[in-house]
Amino acid sequence: MRWAISDVPWVNRLLRGRWLQWGITVFTLAVFVVVILTGLFGTPAGNHNFGIVYVWLVWWALLKLVLVPFLGRSWCSVCPIPAPGDWLQRRTMITARPGGKLYTIATKLFRKVGSVGARPWPRLLRNIWPQNLSFLAVALFSALILTSPLATALILLGFILVSLLVSLFFERRAFCRYLCPIGGFVGVYSQIAPVAVRVKDPAVCASHTDKTCYIGSDAGYGCPYSNLLQKLETNTYCSMCGECLRTCNRDNIAFYVRGPGADLLNTRGRRLDEAFNGLMMLGAAFIYSVVLIGPDSWLKVTARAVGTPAWFVYAAALLAFDMLAVPGLFWLCVRLGQALAGKPKAVAGQVAARIRKGDSLFADYATALVPLGLAIWIAFTLSFTMTNLSYAWPALSDPFGWGWNLFGTADMAWTPYLSGMIPYLQVPVLLVGLILAVALALRTAHQHQQPSTAALPVSAFCALAVVGLLTLYMA
Amino acid sequence: MKRSELFALLIVLIVLLGLPAGLFGYQVWRLQPAATGVRIVEIVARVPEQGGFSPDRLRLQAGETVRLRISSPDVVHGLTIPGLGVNVDEIYPGKVVEVDVTPDKSGRYAFACTRWCGVDHWRMRGVIEVTGTAGAPLPAEPPPLFQQLGIDLDAVPHAAHITPARQPSASKGAGLNVALPAEVSDPARRLILSPVDAFQRLRDDPVNAGLSDDDVWNLVAWAWLKDAQPEALARAETLYARDCAACHGPDGKGGGPAGKDLPGMQKMDPAMPKGPANFTDAGTLLAASDVLLQGKILRGGMGTGMPEFGSLYTDEEMWALVAYLRSFLFKR
Numbered sequence: 001m002r003w004a005i006s007d008v009p010w011v012n013r014l015l016r017g018r019w020l021q022w023g024i025t026v027f028t029l030a031v032f033v034v035v036i037l038t039g040l041f042g043t044p045a046g047n048h049n050f051g052i053v054y055v056w057l058v059w060w061a062l063l064k065l066v067l068v069p070f071l072g073r074s075w076c077s078v079c080p081i082p083a084p085g086d087w088l089q090r091r092t093m094i095t096a097r098p099g100g101k102l103y104t105i106a107t108k109l110f111r112k113v114g115s116v117g118a119r120p121w122p123r124l125l126r127n128i129w130p131q132n133l134s135f136l137a138v139a140l141f142s143a144l145i146l147t148s149p150l151a152t153a154l155i156l157l158g159f160i161l162v163s164l165l166v167s168l169f170f171e172r173r174a175f176c177r178y179l180c181p182i183g184g185f186v187g188v189y190s191q192i193a194p195v196a197v198r199v200k201d202p203a204v205c206a207s208h209t210d211k212t213c214y215i216g217s218d219a220g221y222g223c224p225y226s227n228l229l230q231k232l233e234t235n236t237y238c239s240m241c242g243e244c245l246r247t248c249n250r251d252n253i254a255f256y257v258r259g260p261g262a263d264l265l266n267t268r269g270r271r272l273d274e275a276f277n278g279l280m281m282l283g284a285a286f287i288y289s290v291v292l293i294g295p296d297s298w299l300k301v302t303a304r305a306v307g308t309p310a311w312f313v314y315a316a317a318l319l320a321f322d323m324l325a326v327p328g329l330f331w332l333c334v335r336l337g338q339a340l341a342g343k344p345k346a347v348a349g350q351v352a353a354r355i356r357k358g359d360s361l362f363a364d365y366a367t368a369l370v371p372l373g374l375a376i377w378i379a380f381t382l383s384f385t386m387t388n389l390s391y392a393w394p395a396l397s398d399p400f401g402w403g404w405n406l407f408g409t410a411d412m413a414w415t416p417y418l419s420g421m422i423p424y425l426q427v428p429v430l431l432v433g434l435i436l437a438v439a440l441a442l443r444t445a446h447q448h449q450q451p452s453t454a455a456l457p458v459s460a461f462c463a464l465a466v467v468g469l470l471t472l473y474m475a
Numbered sequence: 476m477k478r479s480e481l482f483a484l485l486i487v488l489i490v491l492l493g494l495p496a497g498l499f500g501y502q503v504w505r506l507q508p509a510a511t512g513v514r515i516v517e518i519v520a521r522v523p524e525q526g527g528f529s530p531d532r533l534r535l536q537a538g539e540t541v542r543l544r545i546s547s548p549d550v551v552h553g554l555t556i557p558g559l560g561v562n563v564d565e566i567y568p569g570k571v572v573e574v575d576v577t578p579d580k581s582g583r584y585a586f587a588c589t590r591w592c593g594v595d596h597w598r599m600r601g602v603i604e605v606t607g608t609a610g611a612p613l614p615a616e617p618p619p620l621f622q623q624l625g626i627d628l629d630a631v632p633h634a635a636h637i638t639p640a641r642q643p644s645a646s647k648g649a650g651l652n653v654a655l656p657a658e659v660s661d662p663a664r665r666l667i668l669s670p671v672d673a674f675q676r677l678r679d680d681p682v683n684a685g686l687s688d689d690d691v692w693n694l695v696a697w698a699w700l701k702d703a704q705p706e707a708l709a710r711a712e713t714l715y716a717r718d719c720a721a722c723h724g725p726d727g728k729g730g731g732p733a734g735k736d737l738p739g740m741q742k743m744d745p746a747m748p749k750g751p752a753n754f755t756d757a758g759t760l761l762a763a764s765d766v767l768l769q770g771k772i773l774r775g776g777m778g779t780g781m782p783e784f785g786s787l788y789t790d791e792e793m794w795a796l797v798a799y800l801r802s803f804l805f806k807r
Binding site: 022029030033037044045047048087093094095 | 502573
């Protein structure tokens with residue numbers, strides 16, 4: 001069941017037009033500028049610095065609680081970080097260039113037949129492994145970044161610099177699709193969103209050889225995320241920027257409202273890099289819960305003490321937990337499930353085909369981690385941000401901590417929001433996440449011709465994660 | 476270039492260039508004397524390990540109104556400038572506290588943090604030098620009383636050879652209706668006398684032959700507390716809670732949490748008293764004259780990490796605090 005909301009005329013005009021997306025992007029760019037300035041020049045006290053409050057509390061809460069669950073990867077379409085690179089590649093801001101032509105330094109240096117001017121991203125790196133690694137790299141310093149305005153400003157400046165450099169050499173939004181540490185997990189979790197941009201009729205695409213959605217046209221640019229729409233099955237790499245709506249001259253692409261999690265129903269043929277992202281995010285949620293909102297302040301101090309021997313121990317523990325312990329335990333559960341399943345029902349030919357396609361049980365079972373991981377991150381975000389979100393009011397009036405009172409809210413006292421309700425929100429969210437995870441584990445087993453018992457170990461893994469996290473929060 | 480592109484470019488330039496210029500311009504404008512009518516001095520209060528007050532030395536002119544803008548980048552600090560009547564209880568990290576001061580006469584005005592912001596909190600001091608309108612040099616201050624009397628604050632610990640069997644009571648001493656000799660009764664002369672010396676004088680006086688030792692100690696307690704005004708003791712109690720209790724403990728027994736880690740104690744001379752003084756220890760405190768106690772409060776040191784408070788307290792506050800310390804041993 002899906003409803004093409006873009007068929008509503010005014011919605012269609014809004015989505016095809018460029019001013020809305022551009023306007024929101026410029027607004028987020030303005031916020032970004034203030035974040036950088038306050039990070040560099042404002043008070044180092046994080047809870048009174050606009051940069052910390054509006055990035056790690058307001059934006060993070062918005063991303064985790066609203067944007068990703070309900071609008072998928074739409075944040076990426078208005079993110080200020082790739083915007084300058086986009087504008088430089090397009091040499092325009094608000095209008096389409098004839099043929100959707102993009103410019104990069106590589107246009108001059110590496111022009112290739114078949115390439116739209118710029119150099120494509122190296123084939124070897126066309127996966128989200130670099131994003132997984134960049135997320136882990138950031139995670140090592142997260143306790144510092146989340147509390148130090150200067151560190152936040154520097155890391156965001158680093159992102160925009162790398163994004164700009166990448167856009168100078170590689171076509172489209174290569175940084176967003178392949179490198180951005182946020183984009184990786186936002187993409188994976190956006191599969192749960194009840195919205196999607198998809199083709200209306202695949203048969204029309206099959207007969208449409210121009211592929212304007214991919215290469216661009218006079219009406220717009222080729223997909224910034226290098227998606228070929230007729231093959232787009234999940235939200236993972238789609239920011240719903242609307243570029244394909246503009247460029248499809250067959251009117252065969254629509255913005256759909258659909259059942260949540262529709263992308264997850266097919267658990268076959270999942271990718272290992274995305275599976276690892278789900279596992280890594282699960283581990284990170286645990287570590288953040290313990291370090292950032294746990295009762296032991298020395299852990300937070302250690303995580304902030306970058307470069308000290310204690311921090312190296314913390315970093316090693318984080319990497320070992322995220323890269324070995326959690327994936328290792330999950331792998332064991334999948335193997336145990338296989339053992340419980342006994343001899344696979346699939347005939348030899350099917351198994352051989354599966355191997356050829358790289359169809360991995362490990363990766364496919366990890367589909368269950370998408371709703372679970374998102375639920376866990378929502379639970380974490382409820383604790384982490386709602387407690388401190390009231391800092392947004394003083395920081396709005398006094399962004400630098402210089403004693404301003406622009407909107408009369410500078411002296412508003414810290415008040416934890418929803419403090420009594422948070423456990424009552426966390427428990428159902430986690431339970432819904434667990435139920436969906438178990439359902440997906442069962443679905444994976446069935447889609448792999450395994451009996452339901454094969455899903456037991458992975459379901460137990462998910463239950464263990466929820467119980468562990470609840471224990472942490474209740475403590 | 477299309478008009479829409481020009482418009483978009485203009486908006487983006489405003490965001491990238493105009494917004495920073497506007498923000499910084501606003502701050503520069505705010506700090507102009509023309510906008511505020513007074514000179515503004517920014518003081519950043521950091522934990523002492525990171526530098527304490529910055530700047531920690533200010534030069535003002537008598538009669539000049541200055542707005543102190545105090546901020547903290549790390550923990551909650553406080554600020555007191557006793558000589559100028561400034562007391563700021565809380566300077567929260569990321570917030571700015573503004574205080575206007577107008578010193579009306581020249582002199583040196585110490586300022587200090589009043590919150591236990593770290594183990595070296597007591598180092599967090601500064602001074603405001605106020606010169607006359609012509610900028611004349613400040614006159615030299617007279618040496619403190621303990622120096623004038625040649626008392627060595629760092630001499631071996633004082634110890635009383637006689638101590639009371641029960642806690643002496645000033646009210647009971649007053650009830651005895653005994654005329655005290657001038658050297659004990661007169662506050663100015665009593666300054667150099669220790670309570671145990673006073674006890675000995677009174678005990679040796681044949682007039683008091685009929686009194687028990689407890690009664691004589693009650694007389695001593697009365698002598699020491701009779702001149703302390705309740706308001707002064709109340710002020711001293713506040714100062715004690717603010718500045719002393721963290722090391723000496725709220726009960727005066729020397730068991731305050733901050734006293735355990737004072738860096739000075741780790742390097743102290745073995746002959747020096749270990750840790751913060753116990754004001755309920757009769758053997759120690761009854762052998763100390765008021766001048767000795769005042770000197771220790773005033774100068775600090777003694778190898779124990781005791782900070783100096785001479786620049787922070789007025790004379791009245793100092794003597795009131797000495798009387799308050801006596802009240803740990805003497806019932807009022």
